[in-house]
Amino acid sequence: MVSNLILYAVAIIFLIYSYLKDKKKTKQALTKGYKSFINILPEFLTIILLIGMVLSILNPQIVSSLIGTSSGIWGILSSSIIGAITLIPGFIAFPLAKNLLDYGAGIVPIAAFVSSLMMVGVVTIPLEKKYFGSKLTYIRNALAFVFSIVIALVMGAMPWIY
Amino acid sequence: MxxxxxxxxxxxxxxxxxxxxxxxxxxxxxxxxxxxxxxxxxxxxxPPIFLILGLLDVWVPKETMIKLMGKDSGVQGGILAFLMGSAAAGPLYAAFPVAHMLIKKEASLINVFVFIGAWSTTKIPMFLFEMSALGVGFSLSRLLLNIPIIVLIASLSLKISSKQDQIEIYNKAKSM
Structure with missing residues (x-):
C-alpha cells in the first residue's frame, strides 16, 4: 500500500514537472499512456479473472494441504507446479510457507513453491505473450520453472537454513 | 464487433x-x-504506471536508453536493469508494460530479461517481508542464489530463441 502511494507521488510529481516544462508534450504523454493502457486492458482483465478462479480453486488451505503432505521428488514437482499456476501475493504466501515449515514440511518443496510462485506465471502468460510473443514467453517460463527446482534443491543442501 | x-x-x-x-x-x-x-x-x-510510461515515452530519447541499457551498455546496463527491477513494487504482471517500454526504446533484450527476473524475485519490499516471515537464512540464501540464476535465465532465453523471434519483439513494441 505504501509503495503504491509512493508510485502515485512519483507519477504526479513527474506530471507536474512535465506540464510546467511543456504542455503539448505532456498532453501527448497522457494520450500515449492512456492508449497503451486501453490497448492492453483485455489481457489484464483476462488474467484478473483467471487469478480469481485459480485462487478460489487452489485457495491457501488447499495449497497448504497439497504441499504440506507431499514428499519426495513428486512432492517437489507438485509444489513447484502449484507455485507456477497460483498467484498468491507474498504477504499471504510467505507466512503460509513459514507455517508449513513449522509443521514439518521439507525445505525443498517449500523453496520450490516460493521460487516458482515468484518466477513462473502460468496465469499471466496471455499478457506476457502480447508483449514478448509466444516463443520467448514459453521459453522464459519453462526455464524459470526448471531453475526454481534447481534453487530449491541447492537450498535443501544448505544446513544453515533450518 | x-x-x-x-x-x-x-x-x-x-x-x-x-x-x-x-x-x-x-x-x-x-x-x-x-x-x-x-x-x-x-x-x-x-494508472500511475501507465502515466509514468507515457511521460518516459515522450521525454526520454531513444539514444539515452540505448546508451544506458542498449546493446553496448555492458555490465553497467545489466546492473541498472537489475536495480530497476528490484526497486519495483507490485505483482509481476505490472512488469510487462514497463519491459515493453524498455524494448520500445531499444534497451537490449538481455537487460530487459534481467529486469523482469529482478522484478519477479529480488524486489526489495517483498524481500524484507520474506525475511520477517521465513528468516534471514532462507531469504538471503534464496536471494543470493537467485541473482546469478536471473542472469542465466536471461541469457539462456536469448540463446534458445531465434534472432527472428527477437527482432519480432522489437517490431511488435514499435507498432503497439
Missing part, C-alpha cells in the same frame, strides 16, 4: 464465473469476490 473480439476471453471467463455462481453459489461467490479484490488492486496500481 471489434471490441467483442478483443474482449472475447474476458466475456467467456465472466460467463464461466456466472455459471459457476449459479451451479455452485459458494464457489462462485468466492471466485467473484477474489476477482473483485484483484480488479480493484489492479485498477489502483496501473
Amino acid at each position: 471489434d471490441i467483442l473480439k478483443r474482449y472475447k476471453y474476458v466475456l467467456a471467463l465472466s460467463i464461466l464465473l456466472l455459471i459457476s455462481y449459479i451451479v455452485k453459489p459458494e464457489f462462485g461467490s468466492n471466485a467473484i469476490g477474489l476477482t473483485w479484490i484483484n480488479l480493484k488492486q489492479m485498477l489502483f496500481l496501473l
Whole structure:
C-alpha cells in the first residue's frame, strides 16, 4: 500500500514537472499512456479473472494441504507446479510457507513453491505473450520453472537454513 | 464487433464465473469476490504506471536508453536493469508494460530479461517481508542464489530463441 502511494507521488510529481516544462508534450504523454493502457486492458482483465478462479480453486488451505503432505521428488514437482499456476501475493504466501515449515514440511518443496510462485506465471502468460510473443514467453517460463527446482534443491543442501 | 473480439476471453471467463455462481453459489461467490479484490488492486496500481510510461515515452530519447541499457551498455546496463527491477513494487504482471517500454526504446533484450527476473524475485519490499516471515537464512540464501540464476535465465532465453523471434519483439513494441 505504501509503495503504491509512493508510485502515485512519483507519477504526479513527474506530471507536474512535465506540464510546467511543456504542455503539448505532456498532453501527448497522457494520450500515449492512456492508449497503451486501453490497448492492453483485455489481457489484464483476462488474467484478473483467471487469478480469481485459480485462487478460489487452489485457495491457501488447499495449497497448504497439497504441499504440506507431499514428499519426495513428486512432492517437489507438485509444489513447484502449484507455485507456477497460483498467484498468491507474498504477504499471504510467505507466512503460509513459514507455517508449513513449522509443521514439518521439507525445505525443498517449500523453496520450490516460493521460487516458482515468484518466477513462473502460468496465469499471466496471455499478457506476457502480447508483449514478448509466444516463443520467448514459453521459453522464459519453462526455464524459470526448471531453475526454481534447481534453487530449491541447492537450498535443501544448505544446513544453515533450518 | 471489434471490441467483442478483443474482449472475447474476458466475456467467456465472466460467463464461466456466472455459471459457476449459479451451479455452485459458494464457489462462485468466492471466485467473484477474489476477482473483485484483484480488479480493484489492479485498477489502483496501473494508472500511475501507465502515466509514468507515457511521460518516459515522450521525454526520454531513444539514444539515452540505448546508451544506458542498449546493446553496448555492458555490465553497467545489466546492473541498472537489475536495480530497476528490484526497486519495483507490485505483482509481476505490472512488469510487462514497463519491459515493453524498455524494448520500445531499444534497451537490449538481455537487460530487459534481467529486469523482469529482478522484478519477479529480488524486489526489495517483498524481500524484507520474506525475511520477517521465513528468516534471514532462507531469504538471503534464496536471494543470493537467485541473482546469478536471473542472469542465466536471461541469457539462456536469448540463446534458445531465434534472432527472428527477437527482432519480432522489437517490431511488435514499435507498432503497439
